[in-house]
Amino acid sequence: MRSLQLIRTALLANPTISGIVGTQIAPAVSAQGDKFPAILYNKTFEDPEYCQVGVSTHETNIQFHVFAPRYEQVITLIEELHKVLRSYQDNSVYATKYERGGAEDYLPDAKVYTDYVDYRFFIKQ
Helix, strand or coil, X not given: CHHHHHHHHHXXXXXXXXXXXXXXXXXXXXXXXXXXXXXXXEEEEEEEEEECCEEEEEEEEEEEEEEECCHHHHHHHHHHHHHHHHCCCCCCEEEEEEEEECCCEEECCXXXXXXXXXXXXXXXX
């Protein structure tokens, strides 16, 4: 989905996000041995809206998982994700809506803190 690439580009354009994760923003299916901090994302829901001329919009939920070795980095990344995503629009995405989030955790095997947010994107076809 081209919109996911555009959203990734918008996140990378945020200097705070890119300052923490570099270019480590990728689909949730990631290779073993990924470097952290990182933001992984996946599409969790998609609902096409049909009209007489075919599909006109999609409602798509995307979950963004944040991973970082320091808890403060996770909090900063979540705050910056909100800043970018709440106002995000492009030629195909005409609205976003925060759905939920807040499952802070520590993964001892990976030695990283994690949290997530879900956003709904309304995408024109």
